[in-house]
Amino acid sequence: MTKHEFNIKIQNIVASIDLFTSIKLEEMFQRLIDDEAVDISFYPEKFPGVILKIREPKVSSLVFSSGKLVLTGAKSTENVHIGVKTISEILKTVGVIITEEPEIVIQNIVASGNFNKKQLNLELIALWLDHSMYEPEQFPGLIFRLQKPKNVLLLFQSGNLVCTGGKSEKQVHEAVAKTYELLEEINAFDL
Numbered sequence: 312m313t314k315h316e317f318n319i320k321i322q323n324i325v326a327s328i329d330l331f332t333s334i335k336l337e338e339m340f341q342r343l344i345d346d347e348a349v350d351i352s353f354y355p356e357k358f359p360g361v362i363l364k365i366r367e368p369k370v371s372s373l374v375f376s377s378g379k380l381v382l383t384g385a386k387s388t389e390n391v392h393i394g395v396k397t398i399s400e401i402l403k404t405v406g407v408i409i410t411e412e413p414e415i416v417i418q419n420i421v422a423s424g425n426f427n428k429k430q431l432n433l434e435l436i437a438l439w440l441d442h443s444m445y446e447p448e449q450f451p452g453l454i455f456r457l458q459k460p461k462n463v464l465l466l467f468q469s470g471n472l473v474c475t476g477g478k479s480e481k482q483v484h485e486a487v488a489k490t491y492e493l494l495e496e497i498n499a500f501d502l
Contacts, residue, residue: 317472317487319424321480326391327418328372328380330399331411336361336376342405349401363398370394374402388480391415420477426470426491430501433468439497455490462486470500 340353340361350364360373368390373381380398385391395413403409433453437445442456452465452473460482465473472490477483494500 317424317426317484317491319422319474319484319487321386321420321422321483323383323419323421324385324388324391324417325419326382326385326395327416328382328395329414330378330380330402330407330409331414332378332407332409334374334376334378334402334407336374339374339402339405339407343401363401365394365397365401367397368394372398374398388417391417417478419475420480420483421473421475422477422483422487423471423473424487425472426494426500429470431466431468431470431494432499432501433466435497436466436494436499439499440493457486457490460486460489464490466490 336353336355340351343349343351343363348366352362360375362371363374364371368385370382370384370390372383372394380395382391382394382398385394392415395415399409399413431453433445433447436453436455437443440455442458443453445453452467455464455466457464460477462474462476462483464475464486472487474483474486477486
């Protein structure tokens with residue numbers, strides 16, 4: 312497999328977290344509402360969780376009374392772990408008892424990049440690659456569902472791409488490299 316650089320940049324990671332504890336949301340909200348280190352919102356009549364945003368790393372989290380969280384906005388898996396640690400520390404300061412190591416599961420990684428600024432022939436790709444969909448009158452990009460690793464890529468004529476569905480940063484890079492190889496095989500790059 313040839314090694315290519317595709318300028319892949321992680322845009323967002325979504326992770327689910329289990330703190331294995333229960334959280335009194337109303338109490339947590341009341342104790343953090345005036346804390347300048349966080350932004351916090353709670354509308355129990357509209358949504359069953361607290362929205363908690365921290366600045367470093369810049370992530371948002373939905374916090375539920377079950378002790379489960381959904382974290383978004385991280386730009387690396389390292390920042391997911393740092394964000395969970397920071398949020399756990401904040402929760403401990405308002406009386407939440409956390410005794411177990413949090414379980415963190417990466418649900419989705421969204422990344423963007425390009426194929427070394429090479430232009431793509433989207434009509435050719437749609438014709439030759441299974442699991443691709445191209446309807447230029449609806450959307451200017453081609454949707455390609457890579458089967459292994461299981462990711463979805465949006466490919467644009469400019470050579471730019473968006474990769475979604477990754478479960479690790481390594482998997483995102485593998486998906487882009489595999490897609491590049493498939494595109495090379497069918498001569499999909501315009502010169």
